[in-house]
Amino acid sequence: MEYYREDSAILLAVDCIIFGFNGESLQVLLIKRDFEPERNKWSLMGGFVQADESPELAASRVLKKLTGLENVYMEQCSVFGDPKREPNNRVVSICYFALIDTQKYTHILSEEYEAKWFPLQDYPTLIFDHDQMISSAQHRLRMKAALYPILFELLPEKFTIPQIAALYEGVYNIEFDKRNFSRKLLASDLIIKLDEKDKENSKKGAFYFKLNTAIYKEKIMSFLRYLPSWFPEN
Amino acid sequence: MEYYREDSAILLAVDCIIFGFNGESLQVLLIKRDFEPERNKWSLMGGFVQADESPELAASRVLKKLTGLENVYMEQCSVFGDPKREPNNRVVSICYFALIDTQKYTHILSEEYEAKWFPLQDYPTLIFDHDQMISSAQHRLRMKAALYPILFELLPEKFTIPQIAALYEGVYNIEFDKRNFSRKLLASDLIIKLDEKDKENSKKGAFYFKLNTAIYKEKIMSFLRYLPSWFPEN
DNA sequence: AATAATTAGTGTCAAATTAACATTTATTTT
DNA sequence: AAAATAAATGTTAATTTGACACTAATTATT
Structure with missing residues (x-):
């Protein structure tokens, strides 16, 4: 069937930009990767979309895995799909931003990951295009918050x-x-x-x-x- | 390599919601599919993301193929990825909306496709989740246009x-x-x-x-x- | 015990903006 | 010449904004 030819060996992933507010400043939750490539560097929490799950579900799963939280406010933001964005594979990533109250949830941060809140004004350099992802999510958050009381x-x-x-x-x-x-x-x-x-x-x-x-x-x-x-x- | 296991045999597509304005009403450009599945039904113009192209490029390519136009205002909007959204394959589609002036471009509509402008208030039932795609793009357009003069x-x-x-x-x-x-x-x-x-x-x-x-x-x-x-x- | 320091919360007012409504203008049709 | 039509400009009161000053509640300092 010509239409459905397998021309795209593309892996589909999700990445979560997790925004938090501690009563003083806006924060973003990052993890230290414990696997290759880019082991020990800071990055967003992400994962692959499984065959039987929607991207939304994948994002929720990933968020829960890291924070233990469910029913969190999440919203799709932009997709990053440059063919060269990851060095070894063709991975297209759909970004989601999540909004959570940092104070309430510091204690149940997963012990499986080294995760840490960073001020949005001052966070470490991230792998791949994750910095761009944060910028883009922040832009989106600003736009949305100008029209809706999501904050x-x-x-x-x-x-x-x-x-x-x-x-x-x-x-x-x-x-x-x-x-x-x-x-x-x-x-x-x-x-x-x-x-x-x-x-x-x-x-x-x-x-x-x-x-x-x-x-x-x-x-x-x-x-x-x-x-x-x-x-x-x- | 555990991290990059091939767990997602997912096809990645783009669909274009092409908005137009003829001086009187808002329109959307649809095509009549000449291939299976759903042959002869109305749908959005779409296509698969190729191995060496970004989703943006794929969307531009698809738009050009249909309208002949380049350098058109396009913006990513939401991704549709429900596992069951297409009956035969697992296709995740990234939507883009494009804004063009219908009057200027009616004459160079591709002859390869049966394409037609429909009023946004009254267009035929579309295949798969393409109706939702239009709704979502329209919502996005409204939001964006409330903050930026993109119209x-x-x-x-x-x-x-x-x-x-x-x-x-x-x-x-x-x-x-x-x-x-x-x-x-x-x-x-x-x-x-x-x-x-x-x-x-x-x-x-x-x-x-x-x-x-x-x-x-x-x-x-x-x-x-x-x-x-x-x-x-x- | 009085006073200073700190941040929350309320008040004032002129200027700008909005919403609602009326009138005038340019042109074509009758 | 008069009527019809839609564009463009005008009027005004009510609301909202922006800029600023003051009062209130509490703790720390002397």
């Missing part, structure tokens, strides 16, 4: 306004006026004030909030207003 | 304001106040007024504009304001 996926159940502000500042690498930010955020009705205060991070203490899930699910384009309109991307 | 890629060199308005209305499937739209558009400095008028579509005639390419390249997030903030997506 709340990075926060714990209870969070403070200064934390959200730090998160947005980390994602977009800008600073903005906390007073105006807080006003807009509250006006959105996306968050609900709790009685409790977080006394860890400041003398005065900041009130905890929780997500208003009903509004969270309906909010979309209108959320774009959380970014200043002069936001200087490139 | 100008669908317009000819010279275009009128009523045309741009129709284009945005088509993409988001809403109507908005042309007076306010036009004011915002002009305020953006994205378009430059020409002396000439388009007399085809109205008695009075509408002035032609051309793109201000310098501003086009720098405009990004700020363009988000071209959508009403109450925009009701889902």
Whole structure:
């Protein structure tokens, strides 16, 4: 059958860009490879797509293998498929980004892998095109977060306004006026004030909030207003 | 080598969602398959990724084969890889959407394929998961166009304001106040007024504009304001 | 015990932007 | 010459933004 000729001996893989937020800065989870090629170098967590599984499933499997976590927010981002991207084989990799709250999950990091959180501003050189993968995922995250309130996926159940502000500042690498930010955020009705205060991070203490899930699910384009309109991307 | 075992006999394909705008409505270019399986049914134009080419290149090749066009705006969108998405083989397909001006290119449609523009509101049932591919590409187009002025890629060199308005209305499937739209558009400095008028579509005639390419390249997030903030997506 | 230091949270206001609506203009058809 | 049509410009009140100042709650310092 001419149409289905076996002209592409291509291996299909997935790589996970795992973003985390520790209350202060945006992080990315990397592993130290314990196999060849490129043994002992830092890389993204990845794996091959099996014959009977979808790429989504493969990505979830890989994520679970590393972190033990399931039902994590994951989203497909770009595919890297340059014929020369890996030296020995033709591997096309589909990237997924995942959003998780680092604080909650530090303890169940797999012992099978040497894994470590690195600040997104300062992580080691990675193998192959994994640096590009992170850049591309970050770009995608920025785009998505400008339209949808997905960054709340990075926060714990209870969070403070200064934390959200730090998160947005980390994602977009800008600073903005906390007073105006807080006003807009509250006006959105996306968050609900709790009685409790977080006394860890400041003398005065900041009130905890929780997500208003009903509004969270309906909010979309209108959320774009959380970014200043002069936001200087490139 | 354990790591690179041949566990995935997966074929890798690309499919192109080719969006066009004829001055009135948003269209998508489909072909009638002349090969099995699913001969004579409508589908997206696609093809397999060759051993020595990147997915991007494969998509460009496929697009050129159908339309004769090169240097078209193309963007990767989602990957479809369900193990059962094609009945006979395990094919994972990377989708690309392309933006072209239908009017300019109707005449060089390949004679090798039976290809036809269909309104995005009303196209025939497609093979496999190609309907989902279109939906997903449309979603992506909306998201991208809310942040970046890419829709100008669908317009000819010279275009009128009523045309741009129709284009945005088509993409988001809403109507908005042309007076306010036009004011915002002009305020953006994205378009430059020409002396000439388009007399085809109205008695009075509408002035032609051309793109201000310098501003086009720098405009990004700020363009988000071209959508009403109450925009009701889902 | 008083005071300084720190960060959270609320308040003010002028300027810019939006949304809703009205009018004028250029041209063709009747 | 008048009517019809669609483009283009104008008006205005309400809302939102951006820039800034102040108050509040608590801990550390003297």
